[in-house]
Amino acid sequence: MPGALKKVTDNLGAARVILRAGLVPIPRADRGIYSILSVDRYGPFAGVVHAHARNGLDAVAVVDERGQLTYAELEELSNALVRAWVADGVTPGSVMGAMCRNHRGLVLAMLAAAKAGTKLVLMNTGFAPPQLMDVAAREQVRAFVYDEEFQEVADALPADVRRYLSWGEDPSGRVRALDELVLDRPTDTVPRPPTHGSFVLLTSGTTGTPKGAPRERTSALSAAQFLDRIPLRNGQTMVMAAPAFHGTGLSQVGVALALGQTVVMQRNFDPEAALSLVAENRADTLVVVPTMLQRIVDLGAETVAKYDTSNLKVIFAAGSALSPDLCTRTTEAFGHVLYNLYGSTEVAVATVATPAELAEAPGTAGRAPVTCHVELYDDAGTRITKPGRIGRIFVSSGLSFNGYTDGHDKERINGLLCTGDVGHFDEHGLLFVDGRDDDMIVSGGENVYPLEVENLLVARPDVLEAAVIGVEDTEFGHRLKAYVVTAAGAPRDEQDLKAYVKTHLARYKVPREVVFLEELPRNATGKLMRRVLIEMDSPYT
Structure with a gap:
């Protein structure tokens, strides 16, 4: 299909999905037109909040441990924050950074950055000072918003960059909190910025220093990629357990706000607390990364049954591979509600697997x-x-x-x-x-992809997690080495695990060594830090 025709076909298909999902208010054409104009004014993230507030949407937008914020309150607070930043020298086109957990402060920073026409770099909350310094210098960050708990990490930045606390208080009084900044500021509509604000997402950094992937070409039509295969609809409630600084969390917060939903934010992930939030808020959607989902189902059927999750229509999982075993166990625990999204920081959405597809082929990306x-x-x-x-x-x-x-x-x-x-x-x-x-292992001339062996191992009830790497070998070039986390009280039998793999896979896929760990090294978004395992095995470390 020619490129121009494909683009027209894609846009028509996206428009149909958006109408079906109720993203455009019908029959209130006036509100629909105002929503389009608002997105054109501030971009899709801030534009939809502005439109909802001006159109009189009487709904709670964000819930966190401090309470509730309506769409009108989000609009007014973000307007006040824009004016505070402008008075402090933040100009359109400047670069800001944010290192925040899931809470209203991060959402307000995102909205204000968009309305101010600035670029916001979303920092990984797992950064150590050297990583933060490297990324901030490369991206030319001139103002930084952070939670109080990251004070020691933020101290690595120059004092004139380390300006705003999104959560908590600075005992020294040198850094002002967002709550303080917005006091006594006008809350009416702010002018249209000369250029749209944008986000810079960071890659996982599992193989080195995280790279910056700008998100500048977003549009309201992009929401169709999620709404096409996932039944997110107007007025629902979403529990956001996945970190909002990552593509998974950011995209779903954006879609939820566009649909006028209520986003319940979990500041620090705890599996049972996540279930409690779903039950308390009669949530329709739970957004997680696979390691979070693993921890939830590992609570066991008795614990899961303590919480009323009957209103849950969607468990949205993305960010890393979803094993067939985890798909099956999730369905057993919650019914046919699991949606597996495959994509990356660079490409965004690639595919989505529906519950029917996961029932037919557990582990598929759809x-x-x-x-x-x-x-x-x-x-x-x-x-x-x-x-x-x-x-x-x-x-x-x-x-x-x-x-x-x-x-x-x-x-x-x-x-x-x-x-x-x-x-x-x-x-x-x-x-x-x-x-x-780049994870493929060539052993004895045969190609081995670690994920196949890892998925087989975690299908055992006595194995919680598994990771496989290639280790240099004089005879085979490389041999397989497995790192395994066992369930509580389970025996750690290396020979039993080797024999299990041998009965299910080809001989060259059997790990020559099995090392038992208490936990696998993962970053803040739950991705396996395979590089750390390789370094552990290196004779030079």
């Missing part, structure tokens, strides 16, 4: 939603169409980035962006992600 296109290519750049054949995954999406903030880019073929993963389609057109391209 199919591409409207406006998204997924293709597989071999190392020579030839497209792969045969079911079952593994290839490198390439994606085109209306949200795909134009390149990293340092000027580098990922590989592109025919307008599609490389995800860095490899996968295959089955005979029904469902996508399966087999692992990272």
